[in-house]
Amino acid sequence: LAKTTQPISMDSYEGQEVNITCSHNNIATNDYITWYQQFPSQGPRFIIQGYKTKVTNEVASLFIPADRKSSTLSLPRVSLSDTAVYYCLVGDISGAGSYQLTFGKGTKLSVIP
Template sequence: LAKTTQPISMDSYEGQEVNITCSHNNIATNDYITWYQQFPSQGPRFIIQGYKTKVTNEVASLFIPADRKSSTLSLPRVSLSDTAVYYCLVGDIAGTGFQKLVFGTGTRLLVSP
């Protein structure tokens, strides 16, 4: 499983765009990239997943360069409720459903008024 590296923490203000970058230099061909969000005393929640280029949903965008050695989660116009820990995970899309999720320490995002 490819190891990921993220900033430990980030600060932002309401209404700003936040970009969190994750490094995964040893990503394998079959690996895809997934981001989870976790609020205090809750379980992680899936945000977005991608393999290459750009993926966008109603919550966030995920940018993946051609070499796939990094990815950037973009949160447009954050609000106070976006204060959470964000985890970047890398794993094999071709595997069976019997996959274990490997979490790092994540990025603690603090959004201030």
């Protein structure tokens, strides 16, 4: 997995859109970008994965610029229940590896009422 850098923490008020940016300057051609969410005392939860441009699902959007050296996870209108740690991971999904996940410290998002 390529090295990633993301903010250690962020605060947001309820109802706001939150954007968490992840830097991955050494991303390789076959690498995909994957985001996980973890609530306290729970297992990580897969949120979204993308390769380029924009991906959207029912939970979040992922924006990836043309150079792919960074990506932004966007959470629309956050609520208190979105308070969690968010992890950005970058890795090659084209091969036959075990795809072990290597988690960093992530970004701790605190949503304030």
